[in-house]
Amino acid sequence: MKDTPTHPMPVLHARGISKFFPGTIALDDVDLRLMPGEVHALLGENGAGKSTLIKCLTGAYRRDAGTLMLDGQDVAPGSTADSQLLGIGTVYQEVNLLPNLTVAENLYLGRQPMRRGFIARRRMNAQARDVLAGYGLDIDPAEPLTAYSVAIQQVVAIARAVEMSGKVLILDEPTASLDRDEVQLLFGVIRQVKARGLAVVFITHFLDQVFEISDRATVLRNGRVVGECLLRDVTQRDVVTMMLGRQLEAQVKTRDTGRPGKTLLDIKGLGKRGMIAPFSLTIREGEVVGLAGLLGSGRTETANLIFGAVPADHGQVLLRGREIGLRNPRDAVAHRFALCPEDRKIDGIVGDLSVRDNIILALQARQGWMRPIPRAKIEEIAQSYVRALDIRLASLDMPIRLLSGGNQQKALLARWLATNPDFLILDEPTRGIDVGAHAEIIALIEQLRADGMALLVASSELEELVAYSTRVIVLRDREQVSELTGDQITPDNIINAIATEDAA
């Protein structure tokens, strides 16, 4: 996959960049070459080190080793302002402009055109209009920034970065909150910036976008460079394989799919604009539906939408043939849904409460606070799940934050199992837990399915999905792209589905 074409000198050449955090190596001997007039995609799953690398380049972090050459000169930016002056401009996912100023004021803040010691507003607005027209935007720069959409704000941010810096433009997930048309608007601007000879770094989780706009890619995994490649020489499949680092061996698994029961949930055209394209999905009792896809493909969004954590703006949900409204998680809980969220530290556990209180939380919430569950009953429920799930703890009274990751995850599962749900959504149930607990959770999912529960499991662990899913839905760029059933479910097929290049 490595290729080293003879090319003009890179605008920015990072060599041997390393960054250590207590206990981990975030970046290990990373090289990055940015060529003038090229869009360079920086790829990798979460935690691969993309954002750490960017922060080292822009001076937000101090690198622990390595050299940074800009136009052949050694540089050491000490802050983002430093790097801006050196010529490295960055545009982030959340627009870093000021909502209370006008477009022109944002564009020229700190370097306004002056006349006799005062800001020449009329000239500033005229110049702003010209600059933006150069990017294909015909807008009134004297209007406040917030009068325009996020996409246009992004273009303004890019224009500012290019005008100020002018050598390297780093785009950190600029398309994350844009819809398709807006992405095209942005890409038009990126092409112009590229034509002006800047080196552009493009970070995104959307592979289609990478192949559409980028010339070259560097793939990171676990803080190391897996490879640099010219994108015209490789396929999406190659890139996904590099990112996930899996051997694509056919791994056929005979599974006991059982007899799927009655249809529990029938989702028709559920979607939310800018978040996930409308999808339809039928889930039967005694079935595990797996959600596969790269990070940002819409797995979590799908889970949240079905649980009502994010209200859908179109589509309907039928529960046992009857339409139900899911405006918020309380509605979902009332219909005996349960959701174990992806980030248990933020969305799940209440760290300082005892294990017992954490387990009983959802059940008590559903009952309402006016009808407290008797102490003895609580004890009984908590004890029974601790035993059933083999949660290892010193006492039910200990704060849950003191448990290990795997045990926290099991306690969270216990919380929702205690509500005796008909439909359980698990988002990344095995993230960040050790191998032993991992196997136990997979076994538990199998067990719950065999007992007739309907489950929807989102995971980035392909083998894991293959192990327990009766069906796998593959998502890409917030759209369902395929559904695999039975013997089709192999890691190989899932990767193929994720990487399939179709005319989108």
Next chain:
Amino acid sequence: MIRSTHLPLLITLATFVLAYALCASAYPAMLSWRVIANLLTDNAFLGIAAVGMTFVILSGGIDLSIGSVIAFTGVFLAVILRDTSIHPLVAFALVLTLTTGFGAAMGATIHYLEMPPFIVTLAGMFLARGAAYVLSTESVPITHEFYDTLQGLYWKVDGARFRLIGGLMVLTFLVGIITAHRTRFGQNVYALGGGEQAAKLMGVPVARTTIGIYAVSGGLAGLSGIVFSLYTSAGYSLATVGVELDAIAAVVIGGTLLTGGYGFVAGTFFGILIMGLIQTYIVFDGTLSSWWTKIVIGGLLFAFILLQKGLTWAAQKRAAQARRRTATGSAALS
């Protein structure tokens, strides 16, 4: 073209015109140059202090010290002119340096120690008031011929006397308006109010701007103190208690958002005039207790807070619509 950000300013202006029309219809005598001249004279010290407060609030801060600084300035001038032979102009320069430095020190504390402006300027409020007490607990009269000269300066229109201090206030507002909109410092003040983190990333010199803002507020409080001493011909350490709150009220009624970033110095001018108008009406009425001023101002403040909230909501709705608009607009572009 009317821009949405100008809406609060226009509403303030409309409120002033409406209030004046109401007053004039009740008491036609209020429609005179004399009343206008008195409005300017009587509110001169508050107006000057409120200009500084506008900058502070635009940047997302607050300055609670200005009432105390005004009192300190008055006592300082009175004591110096009583006990020494220093010329008042020198004394003015001295006290302005002192108060500007005091403001700058508070700004530096806020920035470098990362303390909330509320607490730092609360400390400043006690310090300045305490310093005034130390100088004198009694009211000290100011008798100096230069003061008489200054107080005797006026511009006569139809029997109304536009005095020096009212003119000074108008001048301060004009300089304030130009500073806010036509200088980099002014733009940086707005930038800070819009979001300190983003402002920093965009290269705004946060330290210099923060210190500058509180120095301006302190300096203008000093100027306001000088004006107050000209107005009352005395320095008293118990004077102008709570003036910082009146200034905040004027700024908010003037359409500036308390959370910073949005507003106009010119709005504050009309905020001051509205508050002055209410007072004048009560004087004309003669039967109402002067406490009604407070009640009306309280009601006005509430109304303006609700108005700001409503405008924020409307702006968010518009942003959502703009999003939809560009979706179709960009399709046409591509």
